[in-house]
Amino acid sequence: xxxxxIQLTKxxxxxxxDIASKKGVSVAELIRQSVDDYIRSTNEPSLEEKYRxxxxxxxxxxxxxxxxxxxHDRYLDxxxxxFGE
Numbered sequence: 001x002x003x004x005x006i007q008l009t010k011x012x013x014x015x016x017x018d019i020a021s022k023k024g025v026s027v028a029e030l031i032r033q034s035v036d037d038y039i040r041s042t043n044e045p046s047l048e049e050k051y052r053x054x055x056x057x058x059x060x061x062x063x064x065x066x067x068x069x070x071x072h073d074r075y076l077d078x079x080x081x082x083f084g085e
Contacts, residue, residue, distance in 0.1 A: 006031075 008016070013027075020030045045053070068075065 016027050016030055020027045023030065025033075065075075
């Protein structure tokens with residue numbers, strides 16, 4: 001691990017200590033977890049990667065229906081119905 005020094009406001013420090021105590025971990029561990037979460041949330045795939053993923057699923061599934069592109073709304077309504085209402 002690399003030692004890093006940061007400065008927090010008194011309020012940030014108080015809240016982090018409280019959360020860390022409740023979770024039974026150190027403030028340093030809580031900060032590491034938070035940094036990991038932040039990295040995951042901002043590590044969006046590149047346009048090329050998105051394109052590769054989209055191509056990887058194209059044609060992967062099949063059906064005997066021949067009008068999916070014209071009637072997709074009807075099919076979704078049949079599947080999900082009143083979902084969420």
